[in-house]
Amino acid sequence: MRSFTKKSELPAEKAARVPPGQYLTEKWPVLHYGSIPRFDPARWDFRVFGKVLNEFKMSWVDFQKLDKAAVTADMHCVTTWSRLDQHWEGIPFSKIVELAKPLPEAKFVIAHSEQGFTANIPIEYCLR
Template identity: 45%
Template structure:
């Protein structure tokens, strides 16, 4: 079995866990399509704060300048959109999620996280999915600052899930004991969003 990109074909690549690198139903693109329900904000709000609340030992609130002072890291990962396209080898630069988790120290009963955005968008993620090696809060993509249409200047990246879980225009997390759906999840998108299970819609 092969996948096709243009006129060339290449055997399907495998992930370290044995699953196909390209999830079922997806096609590869070298472009980076823009898909957003909300109006794209022109800039970061002047009163932006990164806030972490809920079931944590140390609630957190940082200004933009304080947020930028956190240690930065780089992650290269594939991106899979629920609308059937995937883009390989995206290089993201930003703050690793564990820089946040180490500071706030989630309580044992915290099992889920709601990502909040200054546009009002929300998306829910199990803490076990958020706390992973390739998850970060991105400030750059492929060496350039994130543009507003792609969630800039700050967005969440969770490569193992469909892109609607990688919230654009991020401004915080809420740690919860019980799961509850976010913006798209209440509108029919799957609550989990695993591309390899094709969890697109309820």
């Protein structure tokens, strides 16, 4: 069995959900750049700073106390693969907004991750 299926080979109802240039995969591809960081809950933190009324920092224990939500959505990776109907669970971005209270001039979220990687995302997109 192949790992990826071209959009042109998919049934119409699935093909309509796959963006141009993407391939559907049934298995999660393992892609990583750099070393794989070890997770240490004692050292992990979640920080919100910048154009917000309330900057804050949370430990893993405190972060896990926030109410979680579940959603089923399609995943489209920049490396041209897609997976449909994936179940995700986590802290809704609306909860972070509620705690941080972004200032009116704040238009983007910059997510910082391991090894210096960042991604900037419009706030309105995060609230969908």
